[in-house]
Amino acid sequence: MKTLVLGAGMAGLAAAQDLKKANHQVTVLEARDRVGGRIHTNRSFAAVPIELGAEFIHSSQVPTWTLAQDFQLKTHPINQQEDTLVRLPDGRLRSVAEVGCQHRCFSDIRSVSWPEALGEESLAEYLERNGLSGHRIPYKLQEYISDFDQPEVLSAKAALEFLRDKSAEEGDYRILDGYD
Numbered sequence: 001m002k003t004l005v006l007g008a009g010m011a012g013l014a015a016a017q018d019l020k021k022a023n024h025q026v027t028v029l030e031a032r033d034r035v036g037g038r039i040h041t042n043r044s045f046a047a048v049p050i051e052l053g054a055e056f057i058h059s060s061q062v063p064t065w066t067l068a069q070d071f072q073l074k075t076h077p078i079n080q081q082e083d084t085l086v087r088l089p090d091g092r093l094r095s096v097a098e099v100g101c102q103h104r105c106f107s108d109i110r111s112v113s114w115p116e117a118l119g120e121e122s123l124a125e126y127l128e129r130n131g132l133s134g135h136r137i138p139y140k141l142q143e144y145i146s147d148f149d150q151p152e153v154l155s156a157k158a159a160l161e162f163l164r165d166k167s168a169e170e171g172d173y174r175i176l177d178g179y180d
Contacts, residue, residue: 004029009037010054010064041180049178056172058147068175075173114163117156126156138163 001024005016008030016026034040040053056078057064068075117126123145127137137145144162145151 001025002027007037008032008035010039012037014063036180039179041178043178049180051179054147054179056174058172059170060173061170065173068173074176076176078172078174114160117160121156123151123154123156123159125152126159127151 003019003024003026005012005019005026005028008028012028012030013035016028019026036053038053040051042050042052057068057075059065115130118129121129127133140163141159144159145154148154
């Protein structure tokens with residue numbers, strides 16, 4: 001069977017790999033001049049790889065962790081409380097540790113009693129209904145929105161499951177030689 005996969009981002013490449021294993025003849029069509037989708041590592045202006053897109057493997061519980069291990073990629077654990085910067089509404093950069101507890105952004109986010117999502121409401125609708133905008137959006141939700149984009153089409157239920165997921169407490173990992 002012949003199959004066309006549109007897009008050579010992580011999802012497209014994973015789909016192509018699975019289809020190939022299922023004995024499909026696969027063609028991947030990508031509009032850009034590179035593969036990787038949101039993964040975009042730049043090596044042109046610094047001595048180390050600079051990630052312009054996706055940057056982290058979010059815990060050892062995700063499929064990308066297994067791939068990193070299979071390919072023996074060097075990783076480094078990231079302490080988000082100390083190493084991750086957020087931009088405050090006034091433009092200042094601060095570590096998550098500096099702002100986390102003030103805004104219920106990190107350490108106690110899973111213990112907060114979040115209102116349930118109503119039906120199939122989008123994340124944008126949920127945030128508006130609960131008066132969460134700008135710096136009032138908890139850091140982990142800002143991260144979720146950044147990772148998946150378009151809160152108007154994201155499921156509020158899925159976002160809340162992400163907030164409550166204890167496996168996310170493990171932290172993130174950076175691929176030292178570049179995510180690409």
